[in-house]
Amino acid sequence: GAGVSQSPSNKVTEKGKDVELRCDPISGHTALYWYRQSLGQGLEFLIYFQGNSAPDKSGLPSDRFSAERTGGSVSTLTIQRTQQEDSAVYLCASSSGTSGIILAQYFGPGTRLTVL
């Protein structure tokens, strides 16, 4: 499809387990973003990629969270030793990120993570 896709759509895991969330951005989009949407916290920025590098990781809540992007395309967000407070919808977005022009970020449907 033409949009941002994320997998899995739902993930239920046990506290202490590691999880990987995947994002496929829109083809040709160089910028990729991860956000988290949870009750009481709203929409929080996690990390931003330009190509394969991450110039802004300021939103990652702890060192249990990491993300990588390969080939300037697919990105994986990894959460190690999950905690119940990690339960949220994790959203991925992409944009063409042309310098000097702000182009809107297009969001995927999200991955709903539930930590039991």
Next chain:
Amino acid sequence: AQSVTQLGSHVSVSEGALVLLRCNYSSSVPPYLFWYVQYPNQGLQLLLKYTTGATLVKGINGFEAEFKKSETSFHLTKPSAHMSDAAEYFCAVSYSSASKIIFGSGTRLSIRP
């Protein structure tokens, strides 16, 4: 700190009535401004955006917003509400190209028959 404030976590209007969702930002530099909509059980969808130029921006589904620098506001309006407009609306701001977006806390819009 740069932030976005949406006044009213829940707004309810009658079908056919004016919709007004308020958004103010705090910034010392000109921002890029967005409104996103999230329908129940769906992802975020861009409604409209302001980057440069005309301060009155028209978006999808009959919505529009006006950037008022003097008031640091970017309120969203629609002249006549439809039942299908019921959703959560997020105001957002960014301060450079390809930068992260800072979201407001959202306003849930309900439409009364």
